[in-house]
Amino acid sequence: MKHKLKLFARWLVSRVLHLTGLRALFRRSRSGVPVLMFHNVGHPAATDYLPGHMKISEARFERLLRFLKRAGYRTITLGQMAAELSEGRVPDDAVVLTFDDGYRDNHDLLLPLLQAYDATATVFVQTGPMAGRLNWLHHYFWVLDKEGPRRLGELLGERLEKPHLRDELCGLPLDPVAAEYQLKRMLKYELAADDRDRILAAVFAELGGDDAALAKAVYLGPDECRALDQAGVEIGAHTVNHLILSSLDEARQRKEIEGSLRVLESWVGHEVTSFAYPYGRTWDYDQHTLQLLTELGFRCAITAMPGLNDAETPAFELRRIAMCDETPLAEVLCEVDGAFDWFRRKGLELTA
Numbered sequence: 001m002k003h004k005l006k007l008f009a010r011w012l013v014s015r016v017l018h019l020t021g022l023r024a025l026f027r028r029s030r031s032g033v034p035v036l037m038f039h040n041v042g043h044p045a046a047t048d049y050l051p052g053h054m055k056i057s058e059a060r061f062e063r064l065l066r067f068l069k070r071a072g073y074r075t076i077t078l079g080q081m082a083a084e085l086s087e088g089r090v091p092d093d094a095v096v097l098t099f100d101d102g103y104r105d106n107h108d109l110l111l112p113l114l115q116a117y118d119a120t121a122t123v124f125v126q127t128g129p130m131a132g133r134l135n136w137l138h139h140y141f142w143v144l145d146k147e148g149p150r151r152l153g154e155l156l157g158e159r160l161e162k163p164h165l166r167d168e169l170c171g172l173p174l175d176p177v178a179a180e181y182q183l184k185r186m187l188k189y190e191l192a193a194d195d196r197d198r199i200l201a202a203v204f205a206e207l208g209g210d211d212a213a214l215a216k217a218v219y220l221g222p223d224e225c226r227a228l229d230q231a232g233v234e235i236g237a238h239t240v241n242h243l244i245l246s247s248l249d250e251a252r253q254r255k256e257i258e259g260s261l262r263v264l265e266s267w268v269g270h271e272v273t274s275f276a277y278p279y280g281r282t283w284d285y286d287q288h289t290l291q292l293l294t295e296l297g298f299r300c301a302i303t304a305m306p307g308l309n310d311a312e313t314p315a316f317e318l319r320r321i322a323m324c325d326e327t328p329l330a331e332v333l334c335e336v337d338g339a340f341d342w343f344r345r346k347g348l349e350l351t352a
């Protein structure tokens, strides 16, 4: 209920500010650079199984680019923003567009749009899929799309030896939204990662899923990464297997981060200096992660915590705002102009 109230308040405030033109007033006092977070662009058949909140249609994204251009905003990469902030400059007309995971549509559909509007972006690439390995989340979404949350819970529970978790998985709530929420929370935080990955991979394979084929259809390959890089889009690292880094010991964290860094550097032929934490909440990484990133030569890292970025924002805990198809343009603009940030600084968080 609290969440719904927040969504309503967000919608109402953005409509009022947008329709009255008051939104523009906030831009003058905007205190930092907004970084917007996207995943997929468009709806190619290969990504049908991925949830709507990861997608933005080409038409909506083009509308956003058109608006930004008309309003005098310029897009810069995350690396460029971090460099400016590190010198104490807060560019008042800049916006950063970021795309996580490294989906093929970022090359096929996003790149032509960026080029048409003389815009740029940062794409964070997870490198495991290039070796034909999909992370558990893709197995999860793929089976969820076919079977729904309650049946998926049962399929997983049947394969788990631990009785209390098995019972919980086999008895998810009847309401599909509640069932999906509980299932995802259990998979992320309650099951041991090895158990979770094993049983999800087993269910995925039993239902006819093919890792290598799906990875190839959905993710960027080296050629597409190189083409993006050569077109001025920044390629950033996003680990090998998209695991929660804080759940790993230091040696495994290093493998995850350095593994993706070296592969990406070999693809683009120069150093890669920006990083995005998988899942991106403050509890999804730890002090070891921060140390490793510095040691490996990264210059900045981005979370999924809401807020704008100024010279005081730690370079390895940059903030950004999640976007998708359902985010009304008025709300995107309130984020970009800094209106929601103004409320945030007054103690009212309107970002969902």
Ligand SMILES: [Zn+2]
Binding pocket: 100, 101, 238, 242, 277, 278, 279
């Ligand atoms: Zn990700």
